[in-house]
Amino acid sequence: MKVLKFGGSSVANSENIKQVLSIVAKTSKEHKIAVVVSAFGKTTNNLIEGANTALVDIKVAKEILETIKNLHFQVIDDLVKTHKNEVIQEVTSILHRLNSIYEGIFLLQELSDKTLAKVCSFGERLSSYIIANAAKENLDATHKESRELIITNDDFLNAQVNFKITNKNITSFFDENTHQITLLGGFISSNIDGKTTTLGRGGSDFTAAIYAAALQADELQIWTDVSGMYTANPRVVKQAYAIPEISYEEAMELSHFGAKVLYPPTIQPALRKEIPIRIKNTFEPENAGTLISKNPKNGNEVKGISHIEDISLITLEGGGMIGIPGFSKRLFETLSMAKINVVFITQASSEHSICVGVYENDAKKAQHLLDETFSIEIDRKKIKPIIVENDLAIIAVVGESMKNYQGLSGQMFSALGRNNVNVRAIAQGSSEKNISAVINKYDAKKALNTLHEQFFEEKTKQLNLFVTGVGNVGERFLAQLQQQKKFLKENLKLKIRVIGISNSRKMVFDNDGINLKNWKEALENGEPTTLEKFHKKVKESNHINSVFIDNTANQAVSEVYEKYLRDSISVVTCNKIACASNFDNYKTLKHVSRKYNASFLFETNVGAGLPIIDTLKNLINSGDRVHKIQAVLSGSLNFVFNNFDEDSTFHDVVAQAQAEGYTEPDPKIDLSGVDVARKILILARESGYKMELEDIVNNAFLPKESLQTTTNEDFYASLVKHENHFQEIYNEANNKNCRLKYVAEFVNGKANVGLQHIPAEHPFYNLEGSDNIVLFFTDRYPENPLIIKGAGAGADVTASGIFADVIRIANK
Structure with a gap:
């Protein structure tokens, strides 16, 4: 049977x-x-609505009844053939009795529980x-x-x-x-x-x-309509899957904490008789579903993650409770008498407080009743007035085998902490089948996805990216992501989704991930954007492992990093402005990053895709000290002076550098030395020195008129006007058999940048194209420096540096 x-x-x-x-x-x-x-x-809902409506408007109630009638007669017409007339006659009779009940409700102006039960039974x-x-x-x-x-x-x-x-x-x-x-x-x-x-x-x-x-x-x-009990709500956690087998107790725990496939009392009669229960999908009957039994086959130690929203936390607290019996009895007795269901309980071992979770629509009533119950103690200042916190949710990790595994609680709370999910209260039964935590309702989706990734997706980590700036670097970065998608999943077990993209005009979001094959079209059809709107949208998305990526050179964008970090959203940037701003801001970003467990990575600030900053961090973290840095840090300037000679004009070489993506959008930033000054400042700061940008001596080679221009057009015009000046610079170096290199130096706390004559025996002499080179002189490398050399400019290598920082976050 x-x-x-x-x-x-x-x-x-x-x-x-x-x-x-x-x-x-x-x-x-x-x-x-x-x-x-x-x-x-929806017949039962319609029946109840009809009954309530009959109290005030019998005409509308009968219209609702007509809707119910139409549905049932349609089914009869579609499915019943042999005894159709008999069935129609019986159903008509039943609906006639329902109509009479509605009329009685209207005439008597009364709807008792007895009558409502009868109405509900008709469905x-x-x-x-x-x-x-x-x-x-x-x-x-x-x-x-x-x-x-x-x-x-x-x-x-x-x-x-x-x-x-x-x-x-x-x-x-x-x-x-x-x-x-x-x-x-x-x-x-x-x-x-x-x-x-x-x-x-x-x-x-x-x-x-x-x-x-x-x-x-x-x-x-x-x-x-679902294929079993899932590891989490599949509407909230896309990676959730049906649990093959589960015990009665585990099913009850998951059902209690919001798994709506099953209602807890359902299990009791079957549990007493140890009758297996199978959850199946009517619309996918071939799926095995979930088998609930006394002795399920072993599976994951955590069977599922569930949650209840719209919870309020009620706290009874005060020193007058310590050592005095009866407080708990009075608390629960008051709630029980009012038929207020308690869904969560926790008490401090000091007896100083008791917290209970109730449904939010019961919270106000509970507060009023408990304030009355404990009015004498409150008046005498023995306890505080009842504290109520709203807009909360309970999240529960369930598994009968959890008691046999050490560290599960630590994994749970560490994972929540990494994603800035604040835990308000914790409860764990002595049976260890369930660990429950009260969190902000706003964080419920993020918490479910975080814990599901922790306990069910250990082999694949998901990162959610929000990218601003899709010019040369941003476009290449998105292309690299699309190209490497399969490789990342198969080899690094990493799934990277781009959730939001913006430029200076538009933004587009897709919580399931933007299709990187047609992101340009999606962005063009996106909504107008501002930095504030983009940040608000990122915060509202509230995804796990979120990363904000700045591919711009915009100061305003750099000024919002702190907001993202405080929301536990990591920041990856090739924009040097933030790290080269005043020292206090630089330190604040570092501090906030640590405090809120959000990475702040900026490898591409110096040397594009070269591992310069990462190498420097490893030196410092391992106890080494930097005494001196010599470097060619501008790929654009190196490109310019490697290609400039008596047969070319300075104007044309700079224009070529910009066209090939080696310079900033405003090439004066590179040629003025400001960009190089920022880079050596960042290296000095990462070496542990306190410096400001104005502390760096900038030996500019541009004419004063070129430095004072305000547009690219005027800047290029000034280069043409002062061509002789640039030819003189070139000839002076050439006559000394030297090459021109724009060099940054940092020595024992002091730094300068400027154009230098580099002789043939110098390591910088043969630096070709747009390459960068850095020499670190440290305690461990006092005479023969640690050298890092390679391509230091260009959209592709900068994008790859951004990509590398994203991978670092994934491996964190």
Whole structure:
């Protein structure tokens, strides 16, 4: 014997019911079955709405009734052929009685629990009768009223079952029933006097479990619109998957904490009889679903992660509680008398406070009642007035085997901390099947994804990127991401998604990840942007492992880094302005990065994709000290002076450098030496020295007129005007058999930048193209410096440096 239960979504319309009948037919070939069905679609909600509306407007109530009638007659028309007239007549009679009840509500202006229970029962009475007659077309089926079998007390809307009478009724009926299939309505029952009652929330599941237990069924199947109990809510966690097997206790814990596939009381009758429960998908019947049993096969030590939103935390706190018995009793007694459900409890070992979690819509009432209960202690300052915190959620990690594994709590809270999810309260039962934490409701989605990645996706880490600036560097960076997508997943077990992109005009967001094959089109069709709007959108997205990437040279963008870091969003930037700003701001960004556990990486500030800053950090972290740095740090200036000679003009070489992407958008930044000064300043600071940009001596080679221009057009015009000046600089070096290099030097706390004549024996002499070179003289490298050399400019290598910083964050 098997018991199958089909929920409202499974019987929402004719097409869905056909699928149900197909499953019933297949199952009944091998087993005698009892089929419990819910009301069609939203029928129960419509019935309740009709009853409430009848109190004020009977005409509107009858319009709602007409909607209910149309749905049921449509199903009859679609599925019932042989006994159609008989079924129509019976359903018409049932709806006529419902209409009379609505009219009674209107005339009496009263809607009691008894009447509402009767109204609610019509959904299952109609659905089970109609589906039974549809099944009779091809199957050996019959219909039985659950109200005749399940007997309860007089709590009409949340009735308690009299199992002694109910079990006897069920077994007697099925002993005499010869049909292969029996259709029964869920949720409905009656008291000892035959008055209609209902089983409350989850009543149809409970009904099915009652039948399964009474009949000692081989299996109870709950058919719904998802393929089992999931490791997390699949609507919130895209990577969630169905749990193959789970214990009764684990299923109860997950159901209690928001897994809506199953309602906890459903499990109790089956649990007592140790009847397996299988959760199946009506619309994907071939999926195995989830098997709930006493001894499931071993799986992950954590079986699932669930949560409840709209929670309030109520705290009873004060020194007057210490050592005084009775406070807990009075607290819970007050809430119990008011029928306020407590979903979370934790108490400090010092007895100084007790925290309980209740549903938010009960919080105000609970606060008022508890303030009254403890009014004397509050007036005497022995305890504080009741503290209520709203807009919270409870997140729970569930698994029966968790007690056998050390460090799970540490993993849970470390993962939440890394993503700036603040934990307000913690509870763990002595059975260690559940670790629960109260968090901000706003962080629930992030917390679920964080913990799912921690416990179920250890092999694949997800990073969510928000990219601003999609010029040369930004465009190359996105292209590299797209190119390496498969490699990252297969070799580094890393999934990188770009969630947001912006330029100076538009921004576009997609929480599932922007398609990098057509991001330009998406951005062009995006919404207008500002730095504030982009930051707000990133914060609202609230993704795990979020990274803000700045591919600009914009000062305003650099000024928002602190906001991102304070939101625990890592920052990766090739923009040198922030790290070369005043020293206090530089230190603040470093401090905030550490405090909020958000990486602040800027490898490309010096040397594009060369590992200069990373190497320097490793030296300092390992205890080395830097005494001197000599470097050619401008790929653009190196390109310019490697290509400038008596046969070319300075103007043309600079224009070529800009066209090939070696200079900043404003080439004067490079040629004035400001860019190089910023780079040596950053290296000095990373070496542990306190310096400001104005401390660096800048020996400029540009004419004063060129330095004072305000537009690129005027700047280039000044280069043409002063061509002789540049030729003289070149000839002076050439006559000495030297090459021109723009050199940055830092020696024992002092720094300068400027054009130098480099002789043939110097390491800088043969530096070609746009290459950079850095010489670190340290305690460990006092005479023969540590040398880093390579391409130091260009969109591709800068983008690869940005990419490398993203990988560093992933490996953190």
